[in-house]
Amino acid sequence: MRTSRALCTLCPLFTAMFFILCCVDEGNAQSQNVVDQFESREHTFDGFTIPYRLFVPSFLDPSVEYPLILTLHGSGQRGSDNEKHISTFTIATTWADPQAQAENPAIVVSPQAPTGGTWAIFSGDPGAIGSELATTFNLLDSLAIEFNIDPDRVYITGLSMGGFGVFEAVFHDPDRFAAAIPMSSGYNPISAPALEDVPFFVFHGKQDLAVPWELSTNMVSAFEELGRTAVYTDCDAFGCSEMSVAELDSALATRPNLVYVSHPNDGHVIWDEAYASQGLYDWVFDQHRLTPDAIQFSAPSGYPSLSGMSTIEWTAPNPDDSLEVWFSPNFGQTWSLVEAGIPNTGSYGFDTEAFADTPFGIIRLMLIGADGLMYARERSTPFQINNGSSGTPVVQLLDFVFRDRAIIDPATGAVEFGRGRVVTDTSLTLQFRAGDTDSPSLDAVVLY
Structure with missing residues (x-):
């Protein structure tokens, strides 16, 4: 042995x-x-x-x-x-x-x-x-x-x-x-x-x-x-x-x-x-074997327009799939369901200014099949939301490494932002690539 x-x-x-x-x-x-x-x-x-x-x-x-x-x-x-x-x-x-x-x-x-x-x-x-x-x-x-x-x-x-x-x-x-x-x-x-x-x-x-x-x-x-x-x-x-x-x-x-x-x-x-x-x-x-690496993070290749309202967009070939969006203000200790049953092709607005100041926020996506079982899940890097102490909302990413996968620029292979960088106003783009039950992948773009 x-x-x-x-x-x-x-x-x-x-x-x-x-x-x-x-x-x-x-x-x-x-x-x-x-x-x-x-x-x-x-x-x-x-x-x-x-x-x-x-x-x-x-x-x-x-x-x-x-x-x-x-x-x-x-x-x-x-x-x-x-x-x-x-x-x-x-x-x-x-x-x-x-x-x-x-x-x-x-x-x-x-x-x-x-x-x-x-x-x-x-x-x-x-x-x-x-x-x-x-x-x-x-x-x-x-x-x-x-x-x-x-x-x-x-x-x-x-x-x-x-x-x-x-x-x-x-x-x-x-x-x-x-x-x-x-x-x-x-x-x-x-x-x-x-x-x-x-x-x-x-x-x-x-x-x-x-x-x-x-x-x-x-x-x-x-x-x-x-x-x-x-x-x-x-x-x-x-x-x-x-x-x-x-x-x-x-x-x-x-x-x-x-x-x-x-x-x-x-x-x-x-x-x-x-x-x-x-x-x-x-x-x-309720447990379904997860599709390995079905949802992956990568850093943005550029900045989005700065605004309080951010949007999640996605498309998927399988019309029976749906998306759940969850939010935790306390590093995953508690979660609230932001939206469920979202169609496989569509968008959802996530307004950072609608949330109270958050020291350790996380966004989580879950892909749900027609049988109601979850077959893929992933979550964003932690971030802070400060909505007004200085008069300008601020979102600060706290960490660019999750589960040993660095968040990198897909075009250059380099880390797009340094650890803990403050992004003024409310927006930063993260890209998700998610597996689908009937086909290889679906794409989603998350801005927050």
């Missing part, structure tokens, strides 16, 4: 935790009726065989593409009985429950790791993958041939050892998954850049004595350092308070790609409670 030196320093910690996890109490056996609806199978790849259980909707329509949920169990459910990994906790049955299937029909696949096996080897090398996970990836490929699975809506969830496996699976194959739901786990934060394009809904108990809560927290922080904004249900940068149901619903309605649910008074085994969380299922099934 090839081992990354940076990640190897964590190996003793993870090894010790796996021994602890074997002793965790695993009660709460689930309804046998739902368990019995999972077909018992096995899959072999490269000489390694794993048993797995498969749930397929009884009303399966071969002409319809179905989402797929991959579940990775914890260390206590390892073995060869091909049952306890779906009967001990609700990790698999929650997605196959009749009510859940009525609202979101999906295929559910639940492999079982052998005794002594693991979902994550923590090598830090994209080319070094454990037999359990490699066989699971091959299993997903074979199921995609057997069933009409939507390749843009493959989701992965795991608890404890399986939560580590969620991070490792996304690390090894980030383009495979539309969303990830790890619980009571974590990963090395230096791996965050490889995972940054996949939406995460993270759960952890603050009193967890088996897997320290800080492992999840450190991963969420690493994602935030890459430009994501987390929705917290417990603590955020401005203090600690529990979100009400209405507040959480409102936050999830902003289509966040990072949610962190911490359980302040709970320990390691939070999983059945977590899978019953408010808004989880709607969030998961």
